[in-house]
Amino acid sequence: MSSVNYNGFLLNFSRKNLFDLWKTRHRRIGILVILLVYSVFPGDLGEVTRTSLFDAYIQVTVFVAATLLLFFSLEHFYKIDIGILMKKGDTWQVPMASLLGALPGCGGAVVVITAFARGNIRLGAMVAALIATMGDAAFLLLAKEPTTYLKLMSISIFAAVISGWTVDRFHRGELYSSEIKHFEKIGIGKLRTRDKLFMAFAAPGLFLGILQLAQVDINNFGTLVTILGLLGAFLSISVWVLSPINAVSSSDDHPFTRSSEETSFVTVWVIAGFLAYEYAYAFFGLDLEVLAEAAWIFLPILAILVGFIPGCGPQVLVTTLYLNGIIPFAALIGNAISNDGDALFPAIALTPRMAVIATLYSGIPALIISYFFLLTG
8 A cells, every 4th residue: 555645635545446447447438439439420320429418518517517616616615514504403404405405416415415424414304305306317307397397396395305304203313333434535636727628618518508498599509519519528528537536526626626527427427318318219219108108107116216226327318208208297206306316426435324224215205206196197
């Protein structure tokens, strides 16, 4: 085992860790190369790939970056410890956690998970945050159907508060400190050129994304818009390829650095979700609408089970299916309530047993509410 002091951060390396990082880097490079080749490929393959990359960046990535930048800036410059504020909230822990979880993206839910692991809040607040969060799929739904998004979030927050208080009433949620696996956040150190470049692309990308929300056809602006979106997408993937981050970045890092690192990780999942649907539709003739009609009674259960999968990629796919008219609102809301997005990763890392319990608890209101809408809609 050896250690290196890098810009004030002590980084420990072992031969196994370096070998694992080396293998991970090569897999990520392979994914980048494949996407590059597919995007310049002639015919439908290139067209579908480019469209998916562009849509993923303009419709999701730029909004994730903006949200995380705001959140990380408040934490970095104003030293706001939300965990301590929630600890003082007592009964109001659950509503506070619900509102944090309901923020688009996973940032608010991650804060709640960290607060629970530190013993600042009870299990009910953690469950409430996981129920309220829709992860990064929220950006996609907000961009396409803002009215549906507001309706879904209202229902999710209500379910989160009631469920959180119920859990606190019957299961106070011991900390299980013996099983918590503490990890040190990796410090990047100084602000890097790639972080500045990432934000330089994200700023105009966010402007274009907002125009889309306003129902403006940004394709009328010419090929420059397409080039910006594709370059932004590949820049995000490149940051992910070069990233040393395995969990979450240090709060000591510059907000630009943290935003570029964690947004790039999310972007790869979003792109995977977009491509999975578009490739299946364009090249395999998969008529999901016919399948959904045939198995409509099971759709909420399937969507809820997908919600249990860690990460945002599968959830983005479910939202994409809804927006394409393939699954009903009942399935979407079941998935939105049961899914924990990327917040489940730090939950598993810090409190694995309680993460599983909290996730299973979220499935109860998901089943009740989704089938209510399915059978009464």
